[in-house]
Amino acid sequence: MPRVAFTRNLQRHVACPPCLVGGATVRESLDAAFALYPLARGYVLDEHGALRHHMAVFVDGTPVEDRRALGDAVSATAEILVMQALSGG
């Protein structure tokens, strides 16, 4: 199962420890994680479901290309990291 881990800096606002989830795309896996941590969704995605401008998602070390639909494929053993972009200060 893909593993989703959120930046430690987000834990100050929302408790969301790493979790094993289902999903074949970044969207599906993140949706599964947000089902566990509903409040975290608005911190990572905007109101249209797109990745916030100063957030970054890596799948096995590669930044996702589709920041809007989050359609990048993930494998069953993928490590999905939700990070802050340095551009945000």
Add this chain to the structure above:
Amino acid sequence: MSNQLLISTRKGLFSARRTERGVWDLDAVAFLGDNVSLAMADPRDGAWYAALDHGHFGAKLHRSRDRGATWTEIGVPAYPTPPEGHVEKDFLGREIPWRLIRFWSMAPGLATQPGLLWAGTIPGGLFWSEDHGDTWQLVEPLWHMPERRKWAGGGADAPGLHSICVDPRDGNRVTVAVSSGGVWITEDLGKTWTPHTKGMRADYAPPELVEAPESQDPHHMVQCPGAPDSYWIQHHNGIFRSTDNARSWTEITDVKPSVFGFPVVVHPRDPNTAWFVPAIKDERRIPAEGKVVVNRTRDGGRTFETLHRGLPQAWAYDLVYRHALDLDATGERLAFGSTTGSVWVSENQGDDWLTLGEHLPPVHAVLFV
């Protein structure tokens, strides 16, 4: 009189209290390290609201029902998804996102409208809540009116709705001001909107657009609670006043040391008495001659007194944002905070000032509670 001040800063929401010795001291901070863009206190139920602007994580809203002892995160406005392929552009052709960037004003409804809150945002959307901020709805008629697309950023990349005046005589009548986009009034709780900028002018616009409603850049607008036909605006172009329920505006000129600035407050009962914090305009945006002063008029703008006792009068470059000057409900106590982290309080309508803080983070807003 209010004995407590909330100070919204780039790095937290600070509280200051008046002690029994008659001095003001900082006594608490919430959200330390987080960017607090504004706070609001609802006189109907005593609830406090704090709007946060996380750089990475977006704009958030928190509510306290115990005067800041504990805070709970509540809902935030959501902009609608634009039609497929729609690219929104401002008056100057720059892209405007349909996405909440920042809270820029909040106001409660009247006592007859329990739970009703208004929120103005960047990029220009006005939202309302009927459940104390748990959920929010976009005021769609204002957002979708064609004139809204002529708004442009003023001090920020995108337009911002920074002033909301709920008419104390009729909660269905709401006046809002936008940087940059003029003054708009609804008489029917947001269903229809009309511009109210007659008499304003915008020197910074091309000649053909100097008087256009959307060209006007009111920096801050207030309505006198005790005489609600009277409004004051600190405009990019100067000071404007209305005494006819915002049907027309009169420009106040020749104000020393400067007619430029951001904030304005009006006395709660005397519409002729208002305060401003002047600054050198566009080119520099600093206090004139390095002196921090407050301007007060008691005669509707015919004359102004420049108040300075207790304020730094040399080498001071404090700029005061539009929400960073407040007056308590008695009309006696004033406070203002600056971009360089200074806060001053007056207990005699500005005649004398006490320094409350000199090393706070940049101050976005102050609020007596």
